Amino acid sequence: GNSVTQMEGPVTLSEEAFLTINCTYTATGYPSLFWYVQYPGEGLQLLLKATKADDKGSNKGFEATYRKETTSFHLEKGSVQVSDSAVYFCALSDQGNTPLVFGKGTRLSVIA
Amino acid sequence: GAVVSQHPSWVICKSGTSVKIECRSLDFQATTMFWYRQFPKQSLMLMATSNEGSKATYEQGVEKDKFLINHASLTLSTLTVTSAHPEDSSFYICSARAATTEAFFGQGTRLTVV
Numbered sequence A: 001g002n003s004v005t006q007m008e009g010p011v012t013l014s015e016e017a018f019l020t021i022n023c024t025y026t027a028t029g030y031p032s033l034f035w036y037v038q039y040p041g042e043g044l045q046l047l048l049k050a051t052k053a054d055d056k057g058s059n060k061g062f063e064a065t066y067r068k069e070t071t072s073f074h075l076e077k078g079s080v081q082v083s084d085s086a087v088y089f090c091a092l093s094d095q096g097n098t099p100l101v102f103g104k105g106t107r108l109s110v111i112a
Numbered sequence B: 001g002a003v004v005s006q007h008p009s010w011v012i013c014k015s016g017t018s019v020k021i022e023c024r025s026l027d028f029q030a031t032t033m034f035w036y037r038q039f040p041k042q043s044l045m046l047m048a049t050s051n052e053g054s055k056a057t058y059e060q061g062v063e064k065d066k067f068l069i070n071h072a073s074l075t076l077s078t079l080t081v082t083s084a085h086p087e088d089s090s091f092y093i094c095s096a097r098a099a100t101t102e103a104f105f106g107q108g109t110r111l112t113v114v
Helices: none
Strands: A003-006 A011-014 A019-021 A023-026 A032-038 A044-050 A056-059 A062-065 A075-077 A086-093 A106-111 B004-007 B010-013 B019-025 B032-038 B044-051 B067-073 B076-081 B090-097 B109-113
Touching (some): A003 A086, A019 A106, B010 B019, B019 B032, B019 B090, B032 B076, B044 B067, B076 B090
Parallel strands (some): B010 B109
Antiparallel strands (some): A032 A086, A056 A062, A062 A075, A086 A106, B019 B076, B032 B090
């Protein structure tokens, strides 16, 4: 079945540092890939997505590229801020109304 | 993006009572809604998938008689935790999807059973 593996946290960075959170997936078809962010005490918000190979999703300075050859969708940001402190979830979805498959989440803490 | 409203955002109830959580899609018709449970510092665990007008499909290990799910319309699904106990305390999140592959999430409900 489909699965998502993302790097375990917590990740602690200083402000303005470079961020990479690795995510790899296993899927039988051609899924869409997502990054969701969860701020403390809140639900999930879609951060970015990519629906086909070589697509790059981007939002708020975050980027991730759908790499079919390496089955990866790593999240990157060039300069993190304290306000980026949250839990980040990588997820995939098949076509149709099937549930998202989530990674375990990576907690990011950015210190000033 | 589309909005999914979940209510209440937090609730405290006494052990043995029932609690209902509502999930509404405000600006689109959600043919499918999903209910997740999240334990502290863990990922989301899918509890059930709910299609409008039909019975929910529960994941293995989720008690359907304890977690009652109703999806009576294309914009509303409810989760009722019956005879709640302290071990049911958790963060419950709903998600709604329509024709696109993107899922929209409610803001979550923190349930505390005392």
